[in-house]
Amino acid sequence: xxxxxxxxxxxxxxxxxxxxxxxxxxxxxxxxxxxxxxxxxxxxxxxxxxxxxxxxxxxxxxxxxxxxxxxxxxxxxxxxxxxxxxxxxxxxxxxxxxxxxxxxxxxxxxxxxxxxxxxxxxxxxxxxxxxxxxxxxxxxxxxxxxxxxxxxxxxxxxxxxxxxxxxxxxxxxxxxxxxxxxxxxxxxxxxxxxxx
Numbered sequence: 001x002x003x004x005x006x007x008x009x010x011x012x013x014x015x016x017x018x019x020x021x022x023x024x025x026x027x028x029x030x031x032x033x034x035x036x037x038x039x040x041x042x043x044x045x046x047x048x049x050x051x052x053x054x055x056x057x058x059x060x061x062x063x064x065x066x067x068x069x070x071x072x073x074x075x076x077x078x079x080x081x082x083x084x085x086x087x088x089x090x091x092x093x094x095x096x097x098x099x100x101x102x103x104x105x106x107x108x109x110x111x112x113x114x115x116x117x118x119x120x121x122x123x124x125x126x127x128x129x130x131x132x133x134x135x136x137x138x139x140x141x142x143x144x145x146x147x148x149x150x151x152x153x154x155x156x157x158x159x160x161x162x163x164x165x166x167x168x169x170x171x172x173x174x175x176x177x178x179x180x181x182x183x184x185x186x187x188x189x190x191x192x193x194x195x196x
Contacts (some may be wrong), residue, residue, distance in 0.1 A: 003018075003045055003049070006074050008109035010077070013073075039131030047123035048120070051123040064182055065078040125175070
């Protein structure tokens with residue numbers, strides 16, 4: 001098992017956005033002793049590949065823009081993805097319609113750092129505390145309720161010691177928040193709360 005890294009040039013058989021060295025540096029900078037001291041390289045590689053699989057499967061239809069080649073193995077690089085917080089009314093580009101002149105798009109041969117960060121966070125999320133990558137990367141199940149009371153509305157959540165999984169939920173949230181600016185605005189789950 002080895003990492004084949006997508007560098008923006010649509011690498012055949014790519015299965016990761018980051019190298020093992022990039023991931024090691026990322027977690028060393030954040031003083032994550034499970035990744036840096038306990039996990040073996042094969043477990044790290046496995047975790048990174050599973051995280052890339054998750055990004056491809058779970059977020060494929062949520063990204064803004066479109067893939068640059070119909071045969072590319074991963075969901076990045078993409079075309080038509082605006083830089084999320086860029087707005088300059090005086091910015092002008094050649095061969096870009098007037099309606100999009102004030103928008104700067106991510107180059108078609110670039111994988112944003114936020115996508116790489118999300119992959120690394122997801123990889124870490126599916127490791128147990130001894131650094132072993134679990135069989136699959138699952139959706140976070142959020143806080144598990146251990147007690148509910150309707151009169152006077154009381155809710156009690158399970159702690160991690162009771163079987164709750166606050167760590168996994170937090171890390172998935174962090175990974176999702178990193179890439180959320182690159183999602184289509186309409187791709188979230190919307191609904192209306194109606195009270196009688």
